[in-house]
Amino acid sequence: MATPFRLEGVIMKQTLTILHTNDVHASYAQFVRQASYIKKRKQELEVAGEAYLLIDAGDHLDMSVDECLATRGSVHLEMLEELQYDAMTVGNNELIRVPPEEIRELSKSSSVAWLLANIKEADGSVIGGMKPSLLIEKAGIQIGIIGTSDQFEDLYENKYGYRNEETVSVIQQQAEQLREQGAQLILHLSHLGFEEDRRIAKELVGFVDIVVGGHSHTVVETPVMQDGVYIAQAGSLGNYVGELQVELEDGKLGLVEGYLKEIDEEVPEDPAMLAIWRNAQQETATFLGEKLTVLETALSHEEVLREMATSLQGVWSADIGLMYGGGFLGGLDAGVVTRGDIFSKCRSMHSPIVMELRGDAIISLIRDHKKPEYMAKPIYGNGFRPQGTMIGTLGFSGVTWDDMNGEISNVRIGEESLEETRIYTVGTGTPMLYEEVCGYPGVRDASLVDIKNRKMVKDVFLEYCRVKGNV
Known part of the structure; x- marks a missing residue:
C-alpha cells in the first residue's frame, strides 16, 4: 500500500506506480487503444489502493495530422483531460509547429500541467501557462517533476524569440527548490532524447532520481541505470505504455522496476476517447472541404x-x-x-x-x-x-x-x-x-x-x- 506507516525499529516503505507515454504524435487510431489500457490499469491500481502517477514526455500534438491541425490542437486538451494526466512536458512538435500565441493559449487552457524549465519567453518568464516544475502529492509521497525539451541549438530563439536556459543548471536549480519544498522523489520529464538523457545523467546524480524521456522514440524495455540515475522511455506513436514500480524506504529511493506494455489490436478502443476523435474528424471534414x-x-x-x-x-x-x-x-x-x-x-x-x-x-x-x-x-x-x-x-x-x-x-x-x-x-x-x-x-x-x-x-x-x- 502507498500509505506510509511507522513502527519503532521498522523501516517505513511507500510504493508508487508511474504510468508514462511519449511521442504520441497525434496517432489517434493507436491512441484510442493506448487510452483504453491506461484507464484499465488506473482502475486496477485504484481498486488495489495503490498510488499512481500518469505523465507524458512531449510531442503529443502533431500539426502534420489533419485533426490536430483543423482543431489547432484543442482535441489534445480534451484527450489529456479525459485521461487525467498529472503532467506533461512540452515537445518540439508543440513548440516548433504551433505559433507562439497559440501555444500560449493552449497551455493556459489545459487542465493538465505543461512543464518546461529550459525554454522561456525572452524576458525570462514562463511561456503561456507552462511551469518549470511541479510538486505533487500522491498518497503521502511528495513528488517533484521537472520538464525540459530539446532546444535545437538556437532555433527557438531565432524563430520565435524565446530564450534558452542552460539545461543541466536549470534542472539542478529546480531540483534543489523541490527538495526544499519537501519532495521525496524527483522526476525529470525529458524531451531531450535517450542518448542526451544518458549523457547528462552523471551531472544529475543527487538532483534527479528518475528520468522519464521522449523525443528519440526509443523503446526501453526496462529502465536503464546510468551513472546512478534511472532512465525510461516508451517508444512512440502510442505503441507502448511504460510502467515503473517505485519503492521509497524512509523517504529515499529504493527499488525501481519497470516494463513496457505493447498496445496491439487486441486492446479495445476507449469509447470516450473515440467520441472525442470522431468529433474532431467532423470538424476536420469541414476544414479540409474548403x-x-x-x-x-x-x-x-x-x-x-x-x-x-x-x-x-x-x-x-x-x-x-x-x-x-x-x-x-x-x-x-x-x-x-x-x-x-x-x-x-x-x-x-x-x-x-x-x-x-x-x-x-x-x-x-x-x-x-x-x-x-x-x-x-x-x-x-x-x-x-x-x-x-x-x-x-x-x-x-x-x-x-x-x-x-x-x-x-x-x-x-x-x-x-x-x-x-x-x-x-x-x-x-x-x-x-x-x-x-x-x-x-x-x-x-x-x-x-x-x-x-x-x-x-x-x-x-x-x-x-x-x-x-x-x-
Whole structure:
C-alpha cells in the first residue's frame, strides 16, 4: 500500500506506480487503444489502493495530422483531460509547429500541467501557462517533476524569440527548490532524447532520481541505470505504455522496476476517447472541404512545383522562386481543388524563406535539378512528412534557360540575362538553405534573408490558389 506507516525499529516503505507515454504524435487510431489500457490499469491500481502517477514526455500534438491541425490542437486538451494526466512536458512538435500565441493559449487552457524549465519567453518568464516544475502529492509521497525539451541549438530563439536556459543548471536549480519544498522523489520529464538523457545523467546524480524521456522514440524495455540515475522511455506513436514500480524506504529511493506494455489490436478502443476523435474528424471534414480553386486541366507534379515556386517567389517579391519535389507528392487532378487535396500531398511542415544566391549557384541548381544522384539522395530535414521523403527534383519560376543535351545556356532572370557574380533573392522553403539537408551543392553558400515563422510553405500555396481562382 502507498500509505506510509511507522513502527519503532521498522523501516517505513511507500510504493508508487508511474504510468508514462511519449511521442504520441497525434496517432489517434493507436491512441484510442493506448487510452483504453491506461484507464484499465488506473482502475486496477485504484481498486488495489495503490498510488499512481500518469505523465507524458512531449510531442503529443502533431500539426502534420489533419485533426490536430483543423482543431489547432484543442482535441489534445480534451484527450489529456479525459485521461487525467498529472503532467506533461512540452515537445518540439508543440513548440516548433504551433505559433507562439497559440501555444500560449493552449497551455493556459489545459487542465493538465505543461512543464518546461529550459525554454522561456525572452524576458525570462514562463511561456503561456507552462511551469518549470511541479510538486505533487500522491498518497503521502511528495513528488517533484521537472520538464525540459530539446532546444535545437538556437532555433527557438531565432524563430520565435524565446530564450534558452542552460539545461543541466536549470534542472539542478529546480531540483534543489523541490527538495526544499519537501519532495521525496524527483522526476525529470525529458524531451531531450535517450542518448542526451544518458549523457547528462552523471551531472544529475543527487538532483534527479528518475528520468522519464521522449523525443528519440526509443523503446526501453526496462529502465536503464546510468551513472546512478534511472532512465525510461516508451517508444512512440502510442505503441507502448511504460510502467515503473517505485519503492521509497524512509523517504529515499529504493527499488525501481519497470516494463513496457505493447498496445496491439487486441486492446479495445476507449469509447470516450473515440467520441472525442470522431468529433474532431467532423470538424476536420469541414476544414479540409474548403474549395480553393478549379483546374480546367490536370497538373503534373512538375507543373505543381512550378506553381508552388511562383507562389514562393510572389510572397517575397523575390527574383526567382524555387520548390522541391519532396514537399509536394504528386500532381493535381482537373476540377475543384480543396484544402484537403493540397494537404493530402503537401504533408511537410517547412517555413517559407527568402535567401540569397549567386548567379553561378542558380546555374548549378538548374544543371543538377534532374540528376538522380541529387533527387534520390537519402537526406531529409526536420519537418519532412512522411519521414524519409527525398528532396526530389526542383521547380523554378522567374528564371528560364536553354538546355542542349545537358548544356545550360542563355539563362535569364525575368527579361535580363543572369549574371554569374550577382546576388539574387530566392523564395523557397527551409530545406533549400542547407546542403546537408537538400543535398544540392548549389546552395552551399546560400544565406538566409528572412523567414515567415508563422506560416508554412503549404499555407503560401493555399493562399495563392485562393487568389488565382480558375487555372
